[in-house]
Amino acid sequence: MIAFLVRRVLLVVPTLFVIGSLTFFLVRLAPGGPFQSEKDVPKAALEQMQRAYGLDRPLGEQYVRFLSHAAVGDFGPSYKYPQRQVRDIIAEGFAVSAELGGWALLLAVLIGVPLGVVAAVKQNRFADHAAMAFALAGVSIPNFVLGPALVLVFSLGLYWLPPALWTGPSSRVLPVLTLAAAYVAYIARLTRAGMLEVLGADFVRTARAKGLAERTVVVRHALRLGVLPVVSYLGPAAARILMGSIVVEQIFAIPGLGRQLVNAAFSRDYTLVLGIVLFYASFLLVLNLVVDVLYTRLDPRVELS
Amino acid sequence: MSVGLNPPASVLAEEAAGPPRSLWSDAWRRLRRNRAATLAGAFLLVMCAIAAVAPWLPFVQDPAAQDLALGAVGPSWAHWFGTDDLGRDLFARVLFGGRISMLVGVVGTLVSLVVGVSWGAIAGYFGGRVDEAMMRVVDVLYSLPYLFLVILLLVFFERSLVMLFVALGLVQWLTMARIVRGQVLSLKSRTFVEAARALGASDGAIIVRHLVPNTLGPVIVYTTLTVPAVILQEAFLSFLGLGVQPPGASWGTLVSDGARVLAIFPWLVLFPGLALSLTLLAFNFLGDGLRDALDPQGRRDGN
Numbered sequence: 001m002i003a004f005l006v007r008r009v010l011l012v013v014p015t016l017f018v019i020g021s022l023t024f025f026l027v028r029l030a031p032g033g034p035f036q037s038e039k040d041v042p043k044a045a046l047e048q049m050q051r052a053y054g055l056d057r058p059l060g061e062q063y064v065r066f067l068s069h070a071a072v073g074d075f076g077p078s079y080k081y082p083q084r085q086v087r088d089i090i091a092e093g094f095a096v097s098a099e100l101g102g103w104a105l106l107l108a109v110l111i112g113v114p115l116g117v118v119a120a121v122k123q124n125r126f127a128d129h130a131a132m133a134f135a136l137a138g139v140s141i142p143n144f145v146l147g148p149a150l151v152l153v154f155s156l157g158l159y160w161l162p163p164a165l166w167t168g169p170s171s172r173v174l175p176v177l178t179l180a181a182a183y184v185a186y187i188a189r190l191t192r193a194g195m196l197e198v199l200g201a202d203f204v205r206t207a208r209a210k211g212l213a214e215r216t217v218v219v220r221h222a223l224r225l226g227v228l229p230v231v232s233y234l235g236p237a238a239a240r241i242l243m244g245s246i247v248v249e250q251i252f253a254i255p256g257l258g259r260q261l262v263n264a265a266f267s268r269d270y271t272l273v274l275g276i277v278l279f280y281a282s283f284l285l286v287l288n289l290v291v292d293v294l295y296t297r298l299d300p301r302v303e304l305s
Numbered sequence: 306m307s308v309g310l311n312p313p314a315s316v317l318a319e320e321a322a323g324p325p326r327s328l329w330s331d332a333w334r335r336l337r338r339n340r341a342a343t344l345a346g347a348f349l350l351v352m353c354a355i356a357a358v359a360p361w362l363p364f365v366q367d368p369a370a371q372d373l374a375l376g377a378v379g380p381s382w383a384h385w386f387g388t389d390d391l392g393r394d395l396f397a398r399v400l401f402g403g404r405i406s407m408l409v410g411v412v413g414t415l416v417s418l419v420v421g422v423s424w425g426a427i428a429g430y431f432g433g434r435v436d437e438a439m440m441r442v443v444d445v446l447y448s449l450p451y452l453f454l455v456i457l458l459l460v461f462f463e464r465s466l467v468m469l470f471v472a473l474g475l476v477q478w479l480t481m482a483r484i485v486r487g488q489v490l491s492l493k494s495r496t497f498v499e500a501a502r503a504l505g506a507s508d509g510a511i512i513v514r515h516l517v518p519n520t521l522g523p524v525i526v527y528t529t530l531t532v533p534a535v536i537l538q539e540a541f542l543s544f545l546g547l548g549v550q551p552p553g554a555s556w557g558t559l560v561s562d563g564a565r566v567l568a569i570f571p572w573l574v575l576f577p578g579l580a581l582s583l584t585l586l587a588f589n590f591l592g593d594g595l596r597d598a599l600d601p602q603g604r605r606d607g608n
Contacts, residue, residue: 023454136589136593140588141582142541145582148563148564148567148574152567156568246545250544250545265456265461276453
């Protein structure tokens with residue numbers, strides 16, 4: 001276990017190094033620069049700005065400086081907002097994205113698991129087919145179609161909820177629903193599959209033979225094991241939901257990490273781009289590690305190697 | 306998800322009970338019994354056919370023809386899906402957008418198919434250190450924040466369809482490589498491979514003639530599920546303004562344009578969104594049906 005952890009942590013470092021270097025050179029190779037604008041910037045001013053950010057140094061030196069600073073989480077000030085540190089901007093954006101993703105994931109579990117259980121218990125009957133058709137629709141409708149559709153009905157049609165921004169509790173509803181839909185669908189499918197496998201097992205038959213109510217058999221006995229695939233799915237889902245929120249943040253103008261990345265890329269705010277990519281990569285890697293360790297806790301049959 | 310976990314052997318075992326039938330005719334029979342999958346397949350065929358011949362259909366107008374005096378109007382007999390703010394016929398634009406979306410989906414999938422199958426087959430067949438090295442590459446690539454890099458690539462460099470194909474294909478081949486490798490690992494110790502080797506077949510011939518054809522079942526299933534994934538990703542990138550560039554239009558760009566004027570011209574989101582969603586739904590239904598048909602073991606497990 002300890003050896004496994006050490007090996008995995010040691011693997012994280014070179015992976016981050018590769019990602020960081022890749023992004024660094026991608027950014028430097030790209031035509032156009034952060035200080036290019038429609039207006040003609042005086043040459044002296046341009047040179048002064050480049051000097052201030054160390055862009056007049058040789059590429060190799062810039063690279064080494066970037067790596068040594070990035071290693072301690074320091075990405076310097078943003079190009080676009082020079083008075084602000086990249087670190088602070090990321091912290092702000094991540095707090096918003098994490099809240100959005102957290103609510104969405106919670107909602108997905110609260111709806112998806114019961115849906116999957118009902119489908120499995122009523123296998124091949126109407127409720128099953130309806131639940132699974134609903135789930136497939138949830139997977140198939142892209143969130144950038146669902147989002148505008150929800151806005152159309154609930155904001156512009158019924159005037160119940162605000163159509164954008166991230167200001168009060170009511171502004172949370174539509175983005176969270178939009179982001180959660182695909183995960184509801186997938187969790188429902190996973191739960192159904194897991195439950196079907198468990199419902200045929202011997203210990204469930206024993207529980208029934210004891211004369212337990214069907215409800216108790218399903219909820220107390222079968223669900224515990226049947227929901228395992230969902231638990232293991234939550235790790236990757238948590239990582240991916242941050243990705244999915246790029247579009248949702250765009251639709252609802254939410255100041256999260258995804259929107260920051262897209263804006264930073266378009267305005268060629270290189271320090272911010274590098275910071276976000278590296279931050280997200282570390283988040284992904286740590287989460288994967290946590291999930292792998294959790295697997296063994298949940299399912300002793302899995303061995304760490 | 307049990308895509309590709311079960312070798313076709315399970316299919317063969319089930320068949321042994323009845324009169325001899327080929328794997329494919331058996332799968333075809335099972336697929337036809339699945340009404341949702343058949344319907345989805347038929348829908349996709351019709352959709353593809355109409356999109357393919359759209360430029361020559363008499364009732365499809367010129368998608369680029371503007372009518373500024375008309376502007377944006379809702380659905381009517383003259384314009385079935387309405388028009389956009391430049392007076393362009395939305396029905397025609399959705400059909401032509403579908404051509405681009407489907408093309409991207411199919412080509413992107415082909416890229417991932419070729420790369421993934423060769424990578425997986427080679428890794429699985431040679432095993433040992435080759436396998437170790439090749440699959441380690443896959444593992445590392447899996448852990449990259451891919452979409453972020455694709456976004457950067459498309460923001461910083463010239464956006465073209467070719468770039469889009471490369472970016473999308475690169476994201477998708479990893480799972481295919483894993484599936485094919487797993488299949489090849491379990492197949493390569495079978496006697497028919499040994500027989501081929503005894504007959505003097507080269508490594509390349511064994512992979513191409515004997516191993517890859519036997520992985521077709523899971524590969525077909527996964528390919529069917531990759532097409533909608535690529536279409537979705539293209540739409541996602543187009544929604545961010547990074548995919549297909551104007552004057553070209555895919556379903557993603559149409560939805561993106563429509564979303565901007567949602568409050569006044571809602572039909573501009575509605576119809577392209579519907580076309581995109583229905584197509585993705587049909588692909589997913591068909592993929593599910595194919596999995597059940599080609600992999601009955603998986604169906605019994607309820608996956």
